[in-house]
Amino acid sequence: MDGSVAGEAEGTGDAAAPAVMAATRRSFQIASGQQLKVRGGPSTTYPVVGKLAPGSWIEIRCQRRGQRITGPYGTTDIWDSIGPGEFVSDAYVRTGSDGPVAPSCTS
Template sequence: MVAGATSQASAALRTYPIAPGTVINVRSGPGTHFSIVRTLAAGSRVPIYCQCPGETVSGYYGTSKIWDNISNGQFVADAYVNTGSDGYVAPECS
């Protein structure tokens, strides 16, 4: 039964495309002053587990202070992620 629940949870997790033709820096916190953990290749898609306010960034999809948590301790600027919204699309990180 646990395996079925895991499969359903995984299927429900939506991923979002990053800006076309852009390599994105993944940071350890919600701002450009945080260290770069890794980079995402152009054409990547990311899950958004939660979102939080942080440094304002101007990117492909406008200017935003929202940062997307894509994994434990990994954040990308929402201005580079095509969420289809200027606001939050996931719960706020606690």
């Protein structure tokens, strides 16, 4: 099962943006029983840049659309940014929503 992630650096040029982003972050748990691959981009064609243990908690910084993935929490093209250049498929994250739960990532 592939919990691919897409990576992308953020930079808005707005000094207030980090404070706004920090205020909107929330913690979510990844699927238990699934080691989740963290990828450098929003599809499985991006290299694996890390792995998360089953049941780990993540903070979603922002989200972006990418490759459609099917996982324990459905099928989606939403990818969650958990750090600069680190993305995981939202299909492996228990957000309680089929849609976005964080702001769109800016490039």
